[in-house]
Amino acid sequence: MKTCFLFALLIAVAAAGVSNPTELLQYLINPEPKLTLKPKLNTADRIAAHGYPVETHEVVTEDGYIITAFRMPYSHKLQNQNEHRPVVLLLHGLFCSSDFWILNGPNDALSFNLVDAGYDVWIINSRGTTYGRKHVSRSPEHPYFWRFSWHEIGYYDIAAQIDYALATNGQGQKSVHFVAHSQGTSAFFVLMAARPEYNEKIKTAHTMAPIAYVDNMTDKMLTTMAPVLGHQNAVTAFFSDQEFLPHNDLFTKLGYNACRPDSKLHQMCSVLAIMFEGSESNANKTALTIMFETHPAGLSTNQMLHTMQEHQSGRFCWYDHGKTKNLNVYGQEVPPDYVIENITANIHLWYCDTDPAVEVADVEHLASQLVNHVKHHITDPTWAHSDYVTHIDVKRLINEPVIEIMNNFEQTM
Numbered sequence: 001m002k003t004c005f006l007f008a009l010l011i012a013v014a015a016a017g018v019s020n021p022t023e024l025l026q027y028l029i030n031p032e033p034k035l036t037l038k039p040k041l042n043t044a045d046r047i048a049a050h051g052y053p054v055e056t057h058e059v060v061t062e063d064g065y066i067i068t069a070f071r072m073p074y075s076h077k078l079q080n081q082n083e084h085r086p087v088v089l090l091l092h093g094l095f096c097s098s099d100f101w102i103l104n105g106p107n108d109a110l111s112f113n114l115v116d117a118g119y120d121v122w123i124i125n126s127r128g129t130t131y132g133r134k135h136v137s138r139s140p141e142h143p144y145f146w147r148f149s150w151h152e153i154g155y156y157d158i159a160a161q162i163d164y165a166l167a168t169n170g171q172g173q174k175s176v177h178f179v180a181h182s183q184g185t186s187a188f189f190v191l192m193a194a195r196p197e198y199n200e201k202i203k204t205a206h207t208m209a210p211i212a213y214v215d216n217m218t219d220k221m222l223t224t225m226a227p228v229l230g231h232q233n234a235v236t237a238f239f240s241d242q243e244f245l246p247h248n249d250l251f252t253k254l255g256y257n258a259c260r261p262d263s264k265l266h267q268m269c270s271v272l273a274i275m276f277e278g279s280e281s282n283a284n285k286t287a288l289t290i291m292f293e294t295h296p297a298g299l300s301t302n303q304m305l306h307t308m309q310e311h312q313s314g315r316f317c318w319y320d321h322g323k324t325k326n327l328n329v330y331g332q333e334v335p336p337d338y339v340i341e342n343i344t345a346n347i348h349l350w351y352c353d354t355d356p357a358v359e360v361a362d363v364e365h366l367a368s369q370l371v372n373h374v375k376h377h378i379t380d381p382t383w384a385h386s387d388y389v390t391h392i393d394v395k396r397l398i399n400e401p402v403i404e405i406m407n408n409f410e411q412t413m
Helices: 002-015 021-029 043-048 098-102 110-116 150-169 183-194 196-201 220-229 234-239 249-259 266-277 285-294 301-313 323-330 360-369 394-412
Strands: 055-060 065-072 087-091 120-124 176-181 202-208 347-352 373-378
Touching: 043 065, 043 098, 055 150, 065 098, 065 110, 065 150, 087 110, 087 150, 087 183, 098 110, 098 120, 110 120, 110 394, 120 150, 150 176, 150 183, 150 196, 150 301, 176 183, 176 394, 183 196, 183 202, 183 301, 196 202, 202 394, 220 234, 220 301, 234 301, 347 360, 347 394, 360 373
Parallel strands: 087 120, 087 176, 176 202, 202 347, 347 373
Antiparallel strands: 055 065, 065 120
């Protein structure tokens, strides 16, 4: 930890323009007050910087978590604030937050494209992220705050934010369009399966890199750790109910200041971003640099454990607490399966052949049980897990087709 702190500190000091090594001593003694650090921008700040109207809303879930959602109510280009604007919600995946959906900027990010197409856009968050660290009675410093997986994100967080967005829209709308990426799709499937009444509140759902079954997932971190952490044991008990990559305000500020456009180290962040994505990256380099400023955004270790359990069991099922607690919670020794047949919403599955987190066989398994779905199979051999959002040509390849599907639905109503 000390090594990471020193490295981050030196980056920020260099970004601040300190050239004399002897000057470093004053920063090492008490760094934060002496560094000229610009405050980290949040999602609303970044949206407003592009001239778009933006609102910040705090949504309280049934179990007391307070989630911040960001709304772009109308387009300043269209001046359509007095017109009908269909509601659409965007949910991020693992390690991410609402900042993920604005990485590509006003020309190419789906959030901006949607609001300019006449939609009431809500970029929502999940508990445990940068924008989900509040609770009516629990502190994020206590392990009970982190006692959740992507099950609770679906069952509580998404449900609360759908209801809140519909109520706030004020146009009497009863349903929304929904877009999710990666583990955000897992949470969405949980809500639709476990609380099937919410299917009626979905017009179209676009699941980017959809994750339900993960039997064939080849992600190296998961396949290495799942044989141990995918089962209830002493190691799992030690690892559960914790924040993964704990949030640190100073580290967050250092990363933002090092990678901001006017920083002397901005180019280095761009190089690191390219290294992170690989030599065949299709990603917008500016988007990747902003990702380094804003991510990782926080999560519970239980989210990872839940996915590892799925990998080991070959099932899409509720969280495994161990036999004793399972009996108390579920009335049986093993957790029940999510009833995928309950998912009747209009589901669009966007997937590719080259994503180690989302294997085609697993998507096909899910699709075979969905009663209402359309598959969008991307055959580009260089397509990556984050390309649904960060691809240099994402507007043409993803955003415009998604908006066309939504528009066609609206025209039939």
